[in-house]
Amino acid sequence: MAQGSAPDRHASLINAARGGAKGALDALVAELTPLVWHVARGNGLDRATTxxxxxxxxxxxxxxxxxxxxxxxxxxxxxxxxxxEAQRAWREANGKAALSDDSALDVPETRWLPESEALRNDRDRRLWQAFATLPRRCQELLRLTVLAGRAEYRVVAETLAMPRGSIGPTRGRCLATLRATLEEEGDLR
Structure with a gap:
C-alpha cells in the first residue's frame, strides 16, 4: 500500500486500479468501507439496506x-x-428508520472470549444509546470526522455545509456532550 497522507494513498490506489493492479481496488475497499458504512448507517438505514x-x-x-x-x-x-444513495434507499423504504444501536461494522476477532465479548457489547450498546441522544448534526459530524480524520475536514465542511474552521470546535462540543451523557449514566470507563 502506498505511504503518505490518506488522500495521497487513496490517489495511488485509484491510479493503480486504473492501471489494472488487482489488489489496489481491494485495498481501497478495505480501507474506506467503514467510512461508507458509517455514512449509510448515519442516514438511518437498517443493516440490510446499509x-x-x-x-x-x-x-x-x-x-x-x-x-x-x-x-x-x-x-x-x-x-x-x-x-x-442512502437518502434514495430511505425514500424507497417510505418510512423513517431509527438509528440502530448495534456496532457499525462487525469485525471478528481471532480469539473469542465470551466475557470480553459481553463486556464489549455492553459498552458498545451504552455508547450507541448515548450517541443516539445527540442531535442529528452532532451524530453526522462525529461519524464523518472520526472516520475521515483531519485531512478530510474540507470534505466534511462541504458535506455538512458548515465552515471548515467550525468543525473542530463543534466536534469538541459534541464529544463533550457525549461524555457528559455517559458520565450522567455512570457509563464512562
Missing amino acids: EDVVQTVWLSLLRHLDRLVEPRAVAGWLIVATRR
Whole structure:
C-alpha cells in the first residue's frame, strides 16, 4: 500500500486500479468501507439496506473509476455518493428508520472470549444509546470526522455545509456532550 497522507494513498490506489493492479481496488475497499458504512448507517438505514447501499456505492465507483477527476478526493466522492444513495434507499423504504444501536461494522476477532465479548457489547450498546441522544448534526459530524480524520475536514465542511474552521470546535462540543451523557449514566470507563 502506498505511504503518505490518506488522500495521497487513496490517489495511488485509484491510479493503480486504473492501471489494472488487482489488489489496489481491494485495498481501497478495505480501507474506506467503514467510512461508507458509517455514512449509510448515519442516514438511518437498517443493516440490510446499509449493505445494499455500500455495495451500490462501490459498484458506482467502479463504473466511474476512469472519470474520477481528482483521485485524492475519493473519500469525499464516496461520502457524497453514499449520502445520496442512502437518502434514495430511505425514500424507497417510505418510512423513517431509527438509528440502530448495534456496532457499525462487525469485525471478528481471532480469539473469542465470551466475557470480553459481553463486556464489549455492553459498552458498545451504552455508547450507541448515548450517541443516539445527540442531535442529528452532532451524530453526522462525529461519524464523518472520526472516520475521515483531519485531512478530510474540507470534505466534511462541504458535506455538512458548515465552515471548515467550525468543525473542530463543534466536534469538541459534541464529544463533550457525549461524555457528559455517559458520565450522567455512570457509563464512562
